[in-house]
Amino acid sequence: MKLSVNIGSVQFKNPVTVASGTFSYIQKYSSIADLKKLGAIIPKTVTLNPREGNPSPRIVETPSGMVNAIGIENAGADCFINGKLKELKKIGAPIIASVSAHTDKDFLVLTEKFNKAGVSALELNLSCPNLKHKTLVAQDKNATYCIVKAVVRKACMPIVAKLTPNVTDISLIAQAAQDAGASAVSLVNTFSAMVIDVNKRRSKLGNVTGGLSGPAIRPIALYMVYQTAQRIKIPIIAMGGITNSSDALEFIMAGATMVAVGTASFVNPQAPRDVLEGIKKYMQKNKIKDIKELIGVMK
Amino acid sequence: MAKIQGVYKIIANQKLSSKFFKLSIEAKSFRGKIQPGQFVHVKINDRLDPFFRRPFCIHRVKRNLEILYEVVGRGTEELSQKKKSEHLNILGPLGNGFTLPSRNIQQVVMIAGGIGVAPFLALTDILRKRKIRLVLLYGGRTKEYVFNMKAFKDNGCQIFISTDDGSYGVKGRVSGLFKKIRLDKSTYFYACGPKPMIKTVQEFSKENNIEGQASLEEIMACGVGTCLGCSIKTRQGYKTVCHDGPVFDLKDIVFEK
Ligand SMILES: Cc1cc2nc3c(=O)[nH]c(=O)nc-3n(C[C@H](O)[C@H](O)[C@H](O)COP(=O)(O)OP(=O)(O)OC[C@H]3O[C@@H](n4cnc5c(N)ncnc54)[C@H](O)[C@@H]3O)c2cc1C
Ligand SMILES: Cc1cc2nc3c(=O)[nH]c(=O)nc-3n(C[C@H](O)[C@H](O)[C@H](O)COP(=O)(O)O)c2cc1C
Ligand code: FES
Numbered sequence: 001m002k003l004s005v006n007i008g009s010v011q012f013k014n015p016v017t018v019a020s021g022t023f024s025y026i027q028k029y030s031s032i033a034d035l036k037k038l039g040a041i042i043p044k045t046v047t048l049n050p051r052e053g054n055p056s057p058r059i060v061e062t063p064s065g066m067v068n069a070i071g072i073e074n075a076g077a078d079c080f081i082n083g084k085l086k087e088l089k090k091i092g093a094p095i096i097a098s099v100s101a102h103t104d105k106d107f108l109v110l111t112e113k114f115n116k117a118g119v120s121a122l123e124l125n126l127s128c129p130n131l132k133h134k135t136l137v138a139q140d141k142n143a144t145y146c147i148v149k150a151v152v153r154k155a156c157m158p159i160v161a162k163l164t165p166n167v168t169d170i171s172l173i174a175q176a177a178q179d180a181g182a183s184a185v186s187l188v189n190t191f192s193a194m195v196i197d198v199n200k201r202r203s204k205l206g207n208v209t210g211g212l213s214g215p216a217i218r219p220i221a222l223y224m225v226y227q228t229a230q231r232i233k234i235p236i237i238a239m240g241g242i243t244n245s246s247d248a249l250e251f252i253m254a255g256a257t258m259v260a261v262g263t264a265s266f267v268n269p270q271a272p273r274d275v276l277e278g279i280k281k282y283m284q285k286n287k288i289k290d291i292k293e294l295i296g297v298m299k
Numbered sequence: 300m301a302k303i304q305g306v307y308k309i310i311a312n313q314k315l316s317s318k319f320f321k322l323s324i325e326a327k328s329f330r331g332k333i334q335p336g337q338f339v340h341v342k343i344n345d346r347l348d349p350f351f352r353r354p355f356c357i358h359r360v361k362r363n364l365e366i367l368y369e370v371v372g373r374g375t376e377e378l379s380q381k382k383k384s385e386h387l388n389i390l391g392p393l394g395n396g397f398t399l400p401s402r403n404i405q406q407v408v409m410i411a412g413g414i415g416v417a418p419f420l421a422l423t424d425i426l427r428k429r430k431i432r433l434v435l436l437y438g439g440r441t442k443e444y445v446f447n448m449k450a451f452k453d454n455g456c457q458i459f460i461s462t463d464d465g466s467y468g469v470k471g472r473v474s475g476l477f478k479k480i481r482l483d484k485s486t487y488f489y490a491c492g493p494k495p496m497i498k499t500v501q502e503f504s505k506e507n508n509i510e511g512q513a514s515l516e517e518i519m520a521c522g523v524g525t526c527l528g529c530s531i532k533t534r535q536g537y538k539t540v541c542h543d544g545p546v547f548d549l550k551d552i553v554f555e556k
Binding site for chain 1 (some may be wrong): 304347349350391393519520523524525526528530531536537542
């Protein structure tokens, strides 16, 4: 049974990965043997300088999901590269690092740092404010094109553009990323959302608004992956409410090359492993020899 | 590697008062492995609603793992309906529990607001072996929050009770009970309860130069330090309640407005 897939020139041993911001390796709790089996690991987004994150409360439970406003709390790229990344590498699964920045220049500095960091690919979290255009980068075709193009020129590894679903037509943004030389696109990030406490008459989040994730968004995310797969040729890393292998297979059949488990891991830490094992079982049962036979196979 | 997720059988789920329940779970693997103040993360059912797990302090581990809980919403309501022999998916033990006081401490005062009393039984199971004074100051909203505290008495605790409305014990907040205790340098505090209570304890301990620890609550998703959803401000920057806590040094907690 062949499970391997490619992003640019890099081969991953299977299509299952974890969504940025939802995976951390804590020795006390994790079994390395299981984590090592993943196709790739995408750690939390890092920025050039440390970020403290948003005031609490940072999360709220919603029907079949959650809204978060963490605010990309992180210790900064240097600290990550010299610390956590080393730990993550010990697991043995390839790493797709995730970065974000407010300016083109910071994206380029980050790219140079990660060129030397020994990661398999670099994901650009483009759900960040674009100072020039007053939108998120990934809400603007041109801004997406410019940043991806500049980063691709500097980068020694495949570049993945992670897109926000908070747009009219996500496939057009994906097209811009492809035109700029991205090796893949990741979709979707969280949907803008909020929850109000009616007794206190204020938002349940310290940051007022946040992003919705989990099974609640799955059918919308699936549609976006399907829509994007019709337009672009580069691989799609799909995410949005995947909890089990059946969910993951829906995304693959809609055209995704890789699938990432996010929020589901908070409830079931073994979800990524379960997804992988389930895909293998499905392939065995249906006599599928190569996972590629399933990508975009939907009739 | 520690296997932290398991499915365990319910031995009993008793109603202790009109507000509180005690859940006993057959969890041999927890025996001798827990630190008082640690918690477990419980999946209430196999469905997507409620979506998150629910965190509960470990009340005691003797034969079984015990949880003391208050029904406050959908999850705890459903938990209270569980019957003997049903099963629960539990992640744990999680977090860093209470550190024991140094040997020169002669008096331990535990300050509990409502269900915040839960972790203190496990603590007194250990502290009872020391020949020191154990005091529990317990504050409930009304007499409905008062339950049978025999297990604490059996561990040698002297107990003082207050209720907000005076329907049981001293009328007022639990901090009103401070005057019941003789304080000196050999006293140590442990606090668990709502944030305003912890803040009062922090102020009181500062004024009286008493060291201590507090166990905090925040809404949690992962429970293992991954999502950074349960972060609180401390003197050392943001820390996660689930992984760095839930127990913090009283001095380190920074209360946001
Ligand atoms: C480390 C830790 C240990 C805890 N130990 C215990 C315990 O031993 N016994 C016990 O009864 N409770 C304990 N709690 C609180 C318990 O987790 C909540 O009461 C429970 O999750 C509520 O679930 P629900 O579905 O019934 O309520 P919901 O319907 O979700 O909410 C009802 C109310 O409870 C509040 N709430 C929801 N989740 C939490 C939470 N994680 N912490 C605090 N308040 C919350 C909500 O803000 C709301 O006001 C602990 C919480 C933490 C973080
Ligand atoms: C708590 C939390 C933190 C997240 N942090 C990041 C992040 O740092 N960078 C990023 O690109 N996406 C982040 N995401 C978005 C996820 O990677 C993913 O795109 C989204 O949650 C949809 O997938 P899911 O429904 O499976 O979680 C975060 C999501 C959650 C719930
Ligand atoms: S609940 Fe996720 S970090 Fe604490």
